[in-house]
Amino acid sequence: MTERPLATTGEASTTSRTPWTQRPGWMSQHLGTAIIGGVLGYLFGHWLGNAISSNYAYIVNSGQNATADALALIFGVVGWLLGIGALNYPLAKLAGRQPEKEVELDHWSKYFRYSTNHKTVGLQYVVGVLLFMFTGGLLAMAIRTELLNPTTHYFSADTYIKIVSEHGTIMMMMATSIVVGPLGNYLVPLMIGSRRMAFPRIEAFSFWIFVAGYMVIFSALPYGGFPTGWTGYAPLQTQAGPGMVSYLFGFAVIGMGMMAAGFNIAVTIINYRAPGMTWSRLPIFVWSILATAALLTLATPTLFAAGLFGLLDKTAQTAFYVTEHGGSSYLWENLFWFFGHPEVYIMALPGFGIVGEILPVFTRKPLFAYKVGAAGMIGVSLLSFFVWQHHLFQSGINPDMRPLFMLTTELISIPTGFIYLVGMGTLYKAKIRFEIPMLFAMALYFNFLIGGVTGVFLSDVPVNVTVHGGFFVLSHFHYTIMGGLLFAFMAGLYYWLPKMTGRMMNKKIGLWHFWTMFIFFNLTFFPMFIIGLLGQPRRVFTYAKNLQGLNDFSSVSAFLLGFSFLIFFFNLVWSLYINPQKAPANPWESLGLEWQTANPVPPYNFERIPVILTDPYHYSEASAPAVADLGGGDELIPAVSSHDGSGVA
Amino acid sequence: MNETHHLRRMTIIWIVLSVAADLLFWFLVGPHVPPGRMTDMATSNQFDFNVLFVIAIPVLIGVWIYLAYAIAVWSAKRGGPEPVGGEAARTNRTVQVAWITITSVVVIFLAGFGTVELVVNHGSGGGEGPNPVWSPSGAIKAETAALAGTGTWSPNSNQVLPVQVIAQQWKFTYRYPTFGGFETSQLVLPVHTTIAFNVTSLDVIHSFWAYQLSVKADANPQINDVAYTTTNQTGRFTVRCSELCGIWHGSMYNYGSVVSQQQFMQWAQSTEAANAANTKFLPPFAWTYVPDANGAAGGYYPDGSATPYSTAEIYGAKQPAS
Ligand code: HEM
Ligand SMILES: [Cu+2]
Numbered sequence: 014m015t016e017r018p019l020a021t022t023g024e025a026s027t028t029s030r031t032p033w034t035q036r037p038g039w040m041s042q043h044l045g046t047a048i049i050g051g052v053l054g055y056l057f058g059h060w061l062g063n064a065i066s067s068n069y070a071y072i073v074n075s076g077q078n079a080t081a082d083a084l085a086l087i088f089g090v091v092g093w094l095l096g097i098g099a100l101n102y103p104l105a106k107l108a109g110r111q112p113e114k115e116v117e118l119d120h121w122s123k124y125f126r127y128s129t130n131h132k133t134v135g136l137q138y139v140v141g142v143l144l145f146m147f148t149g150g151l152l153a154m155a156i157r158t159e160l161l162n163p164t165t166h167y168f169s170a171d172t173y174i175k176i177v178s179e180h181g182t183i184m185m186m187m188a189t190s191i192v193v194g195p196l197g198n199y200l201v202p203l204m205i206g207s208r209r210m211a212f213p214r215i216e217a218f219s220f221w222i223f224v225a226g227y228m229v230i231f232s233a234l235p236y237g238g239f240p241t242g243w244t245g246y247a248p249l250q251t252q253a254g255p256g257m258v259s260y261l262f263g264f265a266v267i268g269m270g271m272m273a274a275g276f277n278i279a280v281t282i283i284n285y286r287a288p289g290m291t292w293s294r295l296p297i298f299v300w301s302i303l304a305t306a307a308l309l310t311l312a313t314p315t316l317f318a319a320g321l322f323g324l325l326d327k328t329a330q331t332a333f334y335v336t337e338h339g340g341s342s343y344l345w346e347n348l349f350w351f352f353g354h355p356e357v358y359i360m361a362l363p364g365f366g367i368v369g370e371i372l373p374v375f376t377r378k379p380l381f382a383y384k385v386g387a388a389g390m391i392g393v394s395l396l397s398f399f400v401w402q403h404h405l406f407q408s409g410i411n412p413d414m415r416p417l418f419m420l421t422t423e424l425i426s427i428p429t430g431f432i433y434l435v436g437m438g439t440l441y442k443a444k445i446r447f448e449i450p451m452l453f454a455m456a457l458y459f460n461f462l463i464g465g466v467t468g469v470f471l472s473d474v475p476v477n478v479t480v481h482g483g484f485f486v487l488s489h490f491h492y493t494i495m496g497g498l499l500f501a502f503m504a505g506l507y508y509w510l511p512k513m514t515g516r517m518m519n520k521k522i523g524l525w526h527f528w529t530m531f532i533f534f535n536l537t538f539f540p541m542f543i544i545g546l547l548g549q550p551r552r553v554f555t556y557a558k559n560l561q562g563l564n565d566f567s568s569v570s571a572f573l574l575g576f577s578f579l580i581f582f583f584n585l586v587w588s589l590y591i592n593p594q595k596a597p598a599n600p601w602e603s604l605g606l607e608w609q610t611a612n613p614v615p616p617y618n619f620e621r622i623p624v625i626l627t628d629p630y631h632y633s634e635a636s637a638p639a640v641a642d643l644g645g646g647d648e649l650i651p652a653v654s655s656h657d658g659s660g661v662a
Numbered sequence: 663m664n665e666t667h668h669l670r671r672m673t674i675i676w677i678v679l680s681v682a683a684d685l686l687f688w689f690l691v692g693p694h695v696p697p698g699r700m701t702d703m704a705t706s707n708q709f710d711f712n713v714l715f716v717i718a719i720p721v722l723i724g725v726w727i728y729l730a731y732a733i734a735v736w737s738a739k740r741g742g743p744e745p746v747g748g749e750a751a752r753t754n755r756t757v758q759v760a761w762i763t764i765t766s767v768v769v770i771f772l773a774g775f776g777t778v779e780l781v782v783n784h785g786s787g788g789g790e791g792p793n794p795v796w797s798p799s800g801a802i803k804a805e806t807a808a809l810a811g812t813g814t815w816s817p818n819s820n821q822v823l824p825v826q827v828i829a830q831q832w833k834f835t836y837r838y839p840t841f842g843g844f845e846t847s848q849l850v851l852p853v854h855t856t857i858a859f860n861v862t863s864l865d866v867i868h869s870f871w872a873y874q875l876s877v878k879a880d881a882n883p884q885i886n887d888v889a890y891t892t893t894n895q896t897g898r899f900t901v902r903c904s905e906l907c908g909i910w911h912g913s914m915y916n917y918g919s920v921v922s923q924q925q926f927m928q929w930a931q932s933t934e935a936a937n938a939a940n941t942k943f944l945p946p947f948a949w950t951y952v953p954d955a956n957g958a959a960g961g962y963y964p965d966g967s968a969t970p971y972s973t974a975e976i977y978g979a980k981q982p983a984s
Contacts, residue, residue: 170909170910170912170913171909173912174906174908174909174911174912240906240908240909241906242906244906246866246867246905246906248865248866248867248883249866249867249906249907249908252865252866252908336882336883336884336885337883337884337952342866342867342882342883343882343885376736376746377738377744377745377746378746378750378751379751379753381753382753382758383753385758385762406788407788407789407869407878407879407880408789408867408880408882408887409789409790409791409792409861409879409880409882409885409887409888410791411791412785412789412790412791412794412795413795415780415788416773416776416777416780416781419773419776419777419780420770420773420777423769423770423772423773423776424769424770424773426765426769427762427765427766427769430761430762430765431761431762433725434757434758434761434762437725437728438753438754438757440728440729440732440736441732441736441750442668442736442746442750443732443736443746443750444736444737444738444739444744444746445732445733445736445737445738446737446738447733447737455729455733458725458729459725459726459729462721462722462725462726463722466718466721466722469714469718469769469772470711470714470718472776473710473714473772473776474776474780474786474788475703475706475707475710475776475779475780475783475786475787475788476707476710476711476714477788478703478707478786478787478788478876478877478878479696479697479707479711479873479876479878481878481904482869482871482878482904482905483904546695546696547696548696548873548900548902550871550902550903550904551904551906552906552911552912553911553912554912555912555913557900632745632746632751633745633746633747633748633751634745634747635745635747637745
């Protein structure tokens with residue numbers, strides 16, 4: 014037997030030359046080849062589908078064939094992955110060759126390539142989720158335009174419902190990754206003292222498949238949209254046109270990215286912590302990402318399978334969800350929400366982690382009840398698997414189980430309350446600095462409170478009779494996802510972008526952004542609680558005449574809320590490109606390990622693997638101990654040398 | 663200022679504001695909270711909403727006061743962060759234990775309260791599936807008789823009235839099994855009567871939402887979803903579809919009315935007579951119906967062709983047993 018050469022880690026790989034697939038310039042693999050691969054795959058799949066099943070048309074002789082649509086998307090995604098180079102490594106392994114090692118280019122074009130550097134992936138994700146969010150936001154504006162008037166319609170009923178569906182689905186897909194993708198990938202290794210992610214290729218895969226998922230779900234629009242809302246209930250799903258294929262396959266694609274990302278991050282956190290990084294020293298943000306990663310890994314497979322069944326129903330004419338043929342429409346409802354409820358905590362926990370990380374920095378106090386906070390996150394993530402039928406209280410499904418699901422749902426507010434305990438306790442007698450990240454973090458506590466309290470109303474079965482399926486629910490989940498997660502994401506961006514980009518975000522524009530977003534968010538969504546109580550169902554293009562005033566108020570506020578996002582984008586462009594201001598090494602004087610690395614962060618993060626000495630929340634000590642021995646020497650430099658003005662160490 | 667001073671101040675502001683807001687809400691807003699008091703279920707669901715709100719107000723106000731106080735009093739002076747040490751920085755065990763205990767007690771109380779209300783009110787007007795366990799007295803008897811075609815209802819008899827709601831894209835129709843099973847698009851109900859709604863669908867999932875009656879039950883194809891309510895006031899009410907069912911979901915609404923028992927009896931008997939010629943073409947009354955290929959089930963034709971087939975041709979005169 015010949016001896017296999019030991020795989021060298023990147024650091025030592027100076028001997029190997031850059032493989033052609035990764036050189037700068039056109040003749041290599043990058044976004045362009047991914048697009049070409051995607052298009053070719055799409056065309057091939059479409060041809061294949063028509064060749065094998067042209068008789069299964071939606072409508073006879075219409076040339077529209079679900080199998081062709083599905084195969085086109087499937088091969089399109091495979092082509093995309095081949096084009097970007099995601100499959101080079103596994104294919105080489107399969108062929109028995111020694112795969113070429115990925116090298117990180119030191120060139121701007123690395124952002125358009127299959128990069129295995131977690132910091133590059135983090136920044137790629139920033140752009141990715143913002144693109145997602147922008148698309149979803151435009152659709153939201155369209156929704157609020159239609160709802161300006163109950164009788165004058167700007168869109169047809171058909172177009173409107175497809176706009177709502179697309180908005181919801183895009184936003185939900187985006188929100189699964191909005192924190193885990195950009196901040197999780199970028200920061201987790203830095204925070205736990207690791208040089209890399211456990212599975213860098215899986216990490217790169219999770220990003221590029223996320224982009225593919227975006228394009229697949231976007232393809233629903235040129236396909237004519239889908240009419241089911243983001244929940245995709247069957248049999249409406251079975252009845253719908255080709256846009257539904259994009260929805261079903263889109264969730265499967267996004268799902269693969271979620272599983273990959275979750276698995277990678279969980280393994281990284283569990284196995285790649287630096288020496289001394291005990292569980293009780295783990296930053297609270299990392300705890301939240303770990304809890305989220307658990308949900309991503311364990312809940313998403315259900316969605317994946319559910320989507321696959323739906324695709325089979327549409328293409329191979331199986332009958333998973335077709336009641337007349339032995340299937341069940343309840344099956345989709347169960348599967349969807351079995352994933353869907355953990356999903357909503359995927360969209361809440363990372364936000365809690367961000368504010369938990371930010372509060373101590375701007376209050377100069379240790380995090381209050383750290384252990385309770387971490388336990389709360391684990392508790393939420395466990396309990397979230399036992400509540401899914403609260404979405405189905407009026408469906409007639411397991412009606413005798415309603416008290417149980419009411420109980421589990423309300424129990425979840427106990428661990429969620431821990432997050433408030435942590436927040437309120439940390440603010441107690443603090444010295445608060447109202448920097449932009451802190452403002453956004455405090456706004457989360459305001460918004461999520463309303464979202465959480467109304468959640469208790471929804472979980473009460475008798476009250477649920479009135480509020481289920483109406484604008485009350487709509488407002489409730491926008492308060493938790495947008496008011497919670499999105500505000501936290503903004504807090505995180507303002508807080509960590511200086512680390513990630515080396516540039517400070519402009520504070521004045523930031524203040525404008527914060528106040529417009531905070532005020533108009535509340536003005537947009539608060540009236541929706543009342544609109545809902547007064548009887549307006551979700552997903553309707555027309556409503557009772559007497560609700561026009563409230564709807565108009567909400568719409569106008571929504572347009573201004575949309576405008577606040579433009580301020581944010583302007584701030585990004587302004588602060589990063591037009592008038593860049595170099596960020597100090599540790600602008601907020603944080604004790605977190607991520608801020609102790611060099612700026613810009615070197616490819617391997619840490620010169621030597623750091624030895625963690627303590628938790629990062631010793632803000633109450635005038636001369637706080639350094640969180641880690643970075644191995645620079647035996648002298649331990651305090652990161653923050655009190656307030657004598659010398660600032661950063 | 664010392665700790666007790668802070669806490670005492672905040673507590674006093676909190677108690678005063680909460681009590682004031684609670685009283686204002688309970689007496690001024692509470693009686694008007696949707697869905698009103700047209701039925702027993704509506705009345706008790708309104709009560710439940712108000713109880714939750716009265717508990718929610720102190721929670722909201724508590725956090726708001728705390729945040730406002732923090733912003734006003736605990737902000738940093740200009741010029742660099744100062745570490746906050748000493749007692750303020752310690753994690754206080756009593757506070758943690760108290761917080762966890764109080765939230766747990768409130769939450770478990772709420773779950774218990776909700777359960778009692780749900781059971782006592784026979785499902786609170788929500789869909790209870792095909793075999794409701796918390797049915798009002800007389801309901802099972804009335805439903806069984808309705809299916810057998812032997813059901814009766816007359817004014818002042820205190821009988822439960824079964825009504826079937828059939829949803830399809832995009833309208834609701836209603837069948838009255840105790841009156842020969844006629845089908846109509848008008849929903850008329852007698853006052854002071856317990857109604858057993860039997861909700862089903864011919865195509866996709868809809869949801870029958872009689873807003874002022876506080877009834878909401880999903881209409882699933884081939885499932886009978888039962889919901890109860892007891893009417894208390896006469897008047898008009900709105901019916902809206904509350905589960906997305908396709909393009910015209912938004913216009914899937916109509917109005918129903920609760921009238922006196924005599925008026926109802928009159929209406930039912932005259933509609934039964936007027937519709938008799940049509941009623942005999944309807945399928946026999948059943949809890950669910952499977953539309954044939956000419957129906958709206960979504961284009962799955964057993965013979966694989968896209969042309970609607972005739973059941974008679976395929977199965978002969980006898981329909982397949984379902
Ligand atoms: C500018 C901000 C936004 C506005 C004005 C807005 C507005 C709306 C409106 C009016 C609807 C409901 C239409 C209806 O059911 O009749 C809706 C639905 C929805 N929105 Fe948003 N939204 C915004 C941002 C977001 C964000 C950030 C998320 C999540 C991350 C989100 C997730 C959803 C979802 C899941 C639905 C449900 C779609 C469905 O019914 O299937 N939205 N939005
Ligand atoms: Cu409907």
